[in-house]
Amino acid sequence: MMGNPVEKITGAVSIRGVGRVYADSAGNPMEALRDVHLDIAPGSFVSFIGPSGCGKTTLMRLIAGLDETASGEITLDGKVIDGTHYERGYVFQQANLFPWMSIRQNIAAGLKARKVYRDCRDKPDEYLRMVGLEDFGRMYPHQVSGGMAQRASLARALINEPKVLMLDEPLGALDAFTRMNLQDELLRLWQLRGTTMILVTHDVDEAIYLSDRIIVMSARPGSIKEIVDIDMEHPRDRSAPEFIRLRSRILEMLHFAGTSRSLEYYL
Amino acid sequence: MSLAGGKLNGSKLTTQAAASKATRGRSVLHQGLLTTLPVLSFGLALALSLTLPGQQEVVLLPYRLLLLALTIVFALRIPAARFSSARWRKAQQDSPFYIAAGLLVALWDLLTTKLNVLPLPFVPGPAQIAGVMVEDAETLLLSTLYSLRLLVIGFLIGSFCGIVLGVLIGWYRKWRYWLFPFIKFMGVVPATALIPIAMILVPSSFYAGVLLIVIAVCFPVAFMTSNGIEGVQNTYFEAARTLGADERYLIFKVAIPGAMPAIFSGIYTATGISFATLVVSEMIGARAGLGWYINWAKGWSNYAKVYASIIIMAITFSIVMAVIFRIRDRVLKWQKGLVK
Known part of the structure; x- marks a missing residue:
């Protein structure tokens, strides 16, 4: 499983002049995003990294269709995004599984929501196996560990075979070991499926380890500061000189991107 | 959002824990005695009803049968509970309550049917209530x-x-x-x-x-x-x-x-x-x-x-x-x- 993922012609996301203004808690308008332009190649793995308030989650929610764009437009394979669609999957920071459904029912939820479950009753089991949870299908979310819940959450999003999968700090709440484990899992699933992956993370190493491209963002207003392409072969060695060089380069950008905050804040 | 049931379970757990702590130190003889006493207290109530002369006109049979049934149930409970330690512990834990219940019923019967101390018709005896239940x-x-x-x-x-x-x-x-x-x-x-x-x-x-x-x-x-x-x-x-x-x-x-x-x-x-x-x-x-x-x-x-x-x-x-x-x-x- 080396080299580039499977060639794919679908899953191209194009962001054209997107902006969004929020009202903050005091009611003052706050510019979360300003004039963002970006093309995401089909089947690529792109990470957004940047300080809090740089609009990376906002942008993901816009692509998912959970929020509406104020200006500009986002297209998926040429179609303008309007509202949510199962073609654009979303994995949340907390696994966000439905607590009243078993793990298997959670994974099957997408099929049931789309009313196609009757035609593919074995598919949830297949996805349970894919994420190594075949023995935990009957358990409820509160009975499994955070890492397992996040695997289930991944399977739940992937079962709809989305063209794009958004990952909103999916590993942020996990311990370091589980985290590295799941990073490899993500990589494996991506190479297996060729889904376009868009990751939001605070973890520079995670971004370098996984992505083809890293979009470094800056805050107030949220905008793209720099784009870093990564050409290293998978699996990547976290202690390789190039890895370390990239890390310090991106950290430097981030330090510069946030105006007054200390470096540790982003780690 | 815990409902009363949840709370109930919680308190049950704590009393169980307390009970198991209390029973651990008891000798087998003590344990046996404790589980036998409910039989005796309901037996006593039955004996009272059977032997003492009454001062109220009451159908006594249903009450006596009920006491007999309870006495038998408590008696059978002892060998049945012996097979599982959880049930045995529970039998001991419940014992004081049933002992008191038996004695209370006996006292109630004594004060009403037997001695006619409590005012009728507002405070009927247990025998009268049991009789009415069967009659009606x-x-x-x-x-x-x-x-x-x-x-x-x-x-x-x-x-x-x-x-x-x-x-x-x-x-x-x-x-x-x-x-x-x-x-x-x-x-x-x-x-x-x-x-x-x-x-x-x-x-x-x-x-x-x-x-x-x-x-x-x-x-x-x-x-x-x-x-x-x-x-x-x-x-x-x-x-x-x-x-x-x-x-x-x-x-x-x-x-x-x-x-x-x-x-x-x-x-x-x-x-x-x-x-x-x-x-x-x-x-x-x-x-x-x-x-x-x-x-x-x-x-x-x-x-x-x-x-x-x-x-x-x-x-x-x-x-x-x-x-x-x-x-x-x-x-x-x-x-x-x-x-x-």
Whole structure:
């Protein structure tokens, strides 16, 4: 499983002049995003990294269709995004599984929501196996560990075979070991499926380890500061000189991107 | 959102822990004695009834048979409990309570049937109450069944209406705007206050009773259901939407299941209210049912019958409660450990 993922012609996301203004808690308008332009190649793995308030989650929610764009437009394979669609999957920071459904029912939820479950009753089991949870299908979310819940959450999003999968700090709440484990899992699933992956993370190493491209963002207003392409072969060695060089380069950008905050804040 | 059942379980656990601590140090002889004493205390009550001459005219056989049955049950419990250490511990733990119960019944019998110290007809003896239960068994059974029919029909319709109304209010802004103030305002009025209106609206006393219970149950259930739906985390809806859910899915597979704990706390509240409404409406308007029976017996100053029907009411309502808790535990099994 080396080299580039499977060639794919679908899953191209194009962001054209997107902006969004929020009202903050005091009611003052706050510019979360300003004039963002970006093309995401089909089947690529792109990470957004940047300080809090740089609009990376906002942008993901816009692509998912959970929020509406104020200006500009986002297209998926040429179609303008309007509202949510199962073609654009979303994995949340907390696994966000439905607590009243078993793990298997959670994974099957997408099929049931789309009313196609009757035609593919074995598919949830297949996805349970894919994420190594075949023995935990009957358990409820509160009975499994955070890492397992996040695997289930991944399977739940992937079962709809989305063209794009958004990952909103999916590993942020996990311990370091589980985290590295799941990073490899993500990589494996991506190479297996060729889904376009868009990751939001605070973890520079995670971004370098996984992505083809890293979009470094800056805050107030949220905008793209720099784009870093990564050409290293998978699996990547976290202690390789190039890895370390990239890390310090991106950290430097981030330090510069946030105006007054200390470096540790982003780690 | 822990309901009374959850709290009950919690306290049960602590008393069990305390009990096991207390039993650990006891010798086998002591343990054996402790489990045997209930047999003796109920045996004593039986012996008292059999030997001492009575001063009240009472049918004694049902009472004596009941005591005999209890004595036998407690006697058989000893060898049965010996096979499992948990049951053995439980038998010891329950023992003081049953010893006291047996002695209390014996004392009660002594003060009434035997010595005629307590004033009649207001304080009948246990023998008289047991006698009345057997003598009037048919009427009591019919009354119980009648009350249960009224309760179950009213409760089912009321819960259903409450859930439907609660979902509409919790889900649709417009329904909330127009109906929530009404529910909040009228929800504080006890359904029993509406008895005169119900009797005009519905000519049959049975259906008037049903209507009252429906109203009594509907309000708290609707209120809690709508609150529960509003309380479901938005992220669950977002997750469902990204999975391709339509509104139907969002309502039936996300909003309602997510609101289930709240719905059950509404149902739990409604249960107590529905018991009260049932009894009062039967006392006032009906010609059957346990409420009617109490009122009727009171009219004849037959307090033994009043007590008999109260005891039967306690048993019946406890069973209804237990059934509801059983259903709740099944429906909310995903929640176990999460709450408490």
